[in-house]
Structure formats: C-alpha cells, structure tokens
Amino acid sequence: MIFAGIDIGSTITKVVIKQEEEIRAIIIQPTGAEHRRLAHEVIKKALNNADVTFDQIDFIVATGYGRINVPFADAQVSEITCHMRGVSWLFPNVRTVIDIGGQDCKGIKVVNGKIRNFIMNDKCAAGTGRFLEVISETLGLKLEDIGEISLRSNDPAGISKTCTIFAEQEILLRLSEGVSIEDILAGLHKALAGRIYSMVGKIKIEKDVVITGGGAKNIGLCKYLEKRIGFSMLTPPEPLITGALGASIIAQEMVTKAGEEKLAHIKKERKLEAVTFFDEAD
Amino acid sequence: MFYKAGLDIGSVMAKAVIMDNDKVLSYSIMPNRGSFYNAANNVLKEALEKAGLTYDKLNIIGTTGLGASFITYPHIKNTEVACQSRGMNYLLPSVRIVIEVGDQSTRVIKVTEKGRVADCVINDRCAAGSGRILLIISKVLRVNINDLGNFSITSTNPVRFSTSCSVFAETEAISRIAEGIKKEDIIAGLHQSMAIKIYSMIQKVKIEEKCAITGGGAKDLGLVKMLQKIIGKDLLVPDEPFISGAIGAALMAAEKEVVFT
Numbered sequence: 310m311i312f313a314g315i316d317i318g319s320t321i322t323k324v325v326i327k328q329e330e331e332i333r334a335i336i337i338q339p340t341g342a343e344h345r346r347l348a349h350e351v352i353k354k355a356l357n358n359a360d361v362t363f364d365q366i367d368f369i370v371a372t373g374y375g376r377i378n379v380p381f382a383d384a385q386v387s388e389i390t391c392h393m394r395g396v397s398w399l400f401p402n403v404r405t406v407i408d409i410g411g412q413d414c415k416g417i418k419v420v421n422g423k424i425r426n427f428i429m430n431d432k433c434a435a436g437t438g439r440f441l442e443v444i445s446e447t448l449g450l451k452l453e454d455i456g457e458i459s460l461r462s463n464d465p466a467g468i469s470k471t472c473t474i475f476a477e478q479e480i481l482l483r484l485s486e487g488v489s490i491e492d493i494l495a496g497l498h499k500a501l502a503g504r505i506y507s508m509v510g511k512i513k514i515e516k517d518v519v520i521t522g523g524g525a526k527n528i529g530l531c532k533y534l535e536k537r538i539g540f541s542m543l544t545p546p547e548p549l550i551t552g553a554l555g556a557s558i559i560a561q562e563m564v565t566k567a568g569e570e571k572l573a574h575i576k577k578e579r580k581l582e583a584v585t586f587f588d589e590a591d
Numbered sequence: 592m593f594y595k596a597g598l599d600i601g602s603v604m605a606k607a608v609i610m611d612n613d614k615v616l617s618y619s620i621m622p623n624r625g626s627f628y629n630a631a632n633n634v635l636k637e638a639l640e641k642a643g644l645t646y647d648k649l650n651i652i653g654t655t656g657l658g659a660s661f662i663t664y665p666h667i668k669n670t671e672v673a674c675q676s677r678g679m680n681y682l683l684p685s686v687r688i689v690i691e692v693g694d695q696s697t698r699v700i701k702v703t704e705k706g707r708v709a710d711c712v713i714n715d716r717c718a719a720g721s722g723r724i725l726l727i728i729s730k731v732l733r734v735n736i737n738d739l740g741n742f743s744i745t746s747t748n749p750v751r752f753s754t755s756c757s758v759f760a761e762t763e764a765i766s767r768i769a770e771g772i773k774k775e776d777i778i779a780g781l782h783q784s785m786a787i788k789i790y791s792m793i794q795k796v797k798i799e800e801k802c803a804i805t806g807g808g809a810k811d812l813g814l815v816k817m818l819q820k821i822i823g824k825d826l827l828v829p830d831e832p833f834i835s836g837a838i839g840a841a842l843m844a845a846e847k848e849v850v851f852t
Contacts, residue, residue, distance in 0.1 A: 472716060
C-alpha cells in the first residue's frame, strides 16, 4: 500500500510518498502565497518521482500551517503530532524534539511514543528560522553559510537574545566597532540558541534529543544549542521532512483503522484537479 | 550670546539643533547611512551652516542617542529619555505624557512641570510598536513612507494582524497582499496593531490630561489618528517631531554649566 504525507510549512513545503516501510519519494520546495496551486504541483512532482499514479495512493494526510489548503487530502493532522511520529519512526528512543521552523519553534516532549507536553513560539521572530534569514540578509551572506562561518570564531560578540529587529541594529553597532563577522555570527547563533533553550527548557529537555526543521541544518546553531543543553543531539538524515514523514505514517495507521469498504469510498470521492484561491479567468 | 548645539544620533536618523539661549536658530536632519561618526559630523556641519556660525563659536555641545558614543569632539551626553522629556517640555510646556515613536524604540515618558522624568516605559525587549515596521511596510507596498498616513485614513476596514512582531507583520502583510486586500486596509491594520501596543505601554504609567507624540512616528498622520482613537484623547504634535531630543540635549548640556572653550 502507498501513502502520502504533505507538509505545507510557512516557508517550505515537503512531500513524502511511502510504501510500507520504504520512502519512495521526497519533495522539498519553497511555499508561496498560493497554497492550493502549490499542493497540486508538489503532489504531481512527488507522484512522478515515485513512479505511481494518484489512484494508487491509498491515503493522504496533510499537515503544517497550510494543511487546510490541500483539497485532495483525506485527513488533516496537526504538525506537532506529525513531527513526533516522524521523529519516533527514525529514532525510537526520542524523548525531546526541538523543531526550528521558518516562522516558529517547537519543543515536544515524547514519552512512550506519545506526546506528553509541548511548547511553541509563533508570535515572535526571535528563536525561529526567520531570525537566521534576517541576519544573513543584513550581513549579505547566504543562509546556508552562516552556521559554518560562526564556527571560526573564538570570541563571540555580545548580542542580546531578544528581538530580531534589535539584533539587526546590534549587528550594525558591532560592525562599526570593528568586530569581525565570525564573532558577530557566533554571537548571534549563541543568542538564538539561548532563546530556544530557555523556551524548550520549560518542558525539560531529556535524552534523546532530536533536532529537526531548517534550523537543524545550521551547524553553528546546533553547536551552541548542544553547549547549552550539555549533551549532543541527534539529527535526521533530512531534518526538513519529519513532519511529512509523520503524516505518511499516520496515513498508514488511518487506513488500518478505516477498513476496506470505507477506504474504497474515500478513494472514489477523491479527485486531483487544479484549484486556486483566485478566479484566474480574467 | 551663548551658542549651544544639541545632537541626537538615533539608530536611523541624525538630528542637530543650534540654539542661542532659548531660541532655536537652525536644525538639520539626515539619515545615518551606516556610519554614526560621519553622520554626527555632517549633521552638525549642516546645522552650523544654516545658522551662519562656525564650530569655534559654540559654547557647548550636548548629545544623546544610540550613536552618541561615536562622537569624537568634546560633548556632554545625556540619556534619550531625559533629553526627550526636557525637549518636549521646552516645545510644549503643558504636556505631561510624551509618546516617542522612533525606529527601534517606543517610549512613553511621564514629564514633570520642570521637564524632568517622572516615570517611563520603554520597549526594550521587542520592537513591536516601534516605527521600524512602517519602514518595512513602505518598502513592501512600494509606498513612500510619508504617504502611509494618507492611505491609512481612507481605510474603512483595517486588517487584523495576528502578531505584533515587526518581522512577522511583514510576512503577514505579504500574505494579505496576495489575497488581494487593499493597501489602505493593510496600512491601517498595522497602525492599529502599533497603536494597541503603544496603548498597553501608556497604561503602565497613569495617563494624564495633556499628551503629545514625537519622533518619526509622529509624522505619520495615520498612526497619530489611530492612537487618538484608541487612547480617546487628542495628541499634540511638535512642528518638527524629529528634533525634540536634540533640543533637550542642548538644553541639558547648558544646564550642567560645564563650559569648554
């Protein structure tokens, strides 16, 4: 049986096509303003890569902040649950998940494969991937590079761990004081790690800790976060897809629960056609 | 003749005034363009030229603002809050509550009759409610920052913003544009969210009869109108809201009676 998980995040959209215990296809691409057209586009790409047709998919679960805009999904599940399931599948001993997304940051406490507690920040850009985006833009560097550059520093600059807008100004101040870019970046990563640690710390960080989301790809952030936590974290081979992966696992579970008759009905009702928010006729 | 200069080197704009006793002779305002040092020199030079004076004629220089520590010539530095309250007391003596909306900072200052600070609330942790979002939105909407107010006051249905974070407000504004919502409603929505944030700061100091708004935000008619609506009081605005801090800096420096030659 074949299952699909589609995770429309604030910044990046992820699709996983899974057949039994094997991942057949992964799609990762930026999210635009038009979620419905995007959902249609990414599922087609994923089907193509996996070499299956739409009718062969038994169940589709959508997650992420754009999950209600996936017209062909059979169910919507919150990203907290999906992330937890995806991570538990990869790391069965996980106790804490730290997810650093484009516009939010989550901490999930897992006990025996169930969510015990979670904490989330989506009201303030400090402590989210957006912070990294803004600073790389301010310094004129690529987002992918800033983590590595920060590792070259021996003396991180003092940056307060609060507002992203204030950090931008602090960068300019430190630059005019003649502080090197490595030291500024190290200071920024340290501040971001401090901010994430103080938030996720509220649910008590316990081993094994898994870091996911775009933030997991930033080696500088991981280093400073590990320093604060006091032990090393685990990183999935592709940190971006845990939500979509979890969605496909939940899809599999839902099929088992639903029974064949109901499933046949769901599949008959489901259609893949391009839908948009706007009337594009004119 | 006692010539004094006041400089307010803010995070975005540098402001200078030249005063003779209690009279403002000239002033100059210019953007920092990344260098506090250059801006501080140029803005003072321009103000002196306008007043027809030279640097040697100045008896005292008072400074304030984030960039004041980069100034190399002799000066007397005071805090932004103290200078704002002194400056506003000079411009509008009856005012007891001063709201300053700067690029990064929003401050609500309770001013005594003598222009001293009685109480103040500063947004030191979060840029929500500060003027930065106005700069950001003017870029996103491709509207001149000076026209934001005119758009805002024509709105009948301001958009509700879910966060007051200046960074996320930009993203939200972009989403609203994609949904086809009108410019004026987006701008008015932002003004509303700023005004609510500022009002929550005002509530921390007890509101008084006479209130005024200064700083770059005071130039935005839309923000001023929205604040008046939310506070339920009229706000006084100085003729040139940018220079109230610089005036305060000049006055406070002279009051300290440390004269250099």
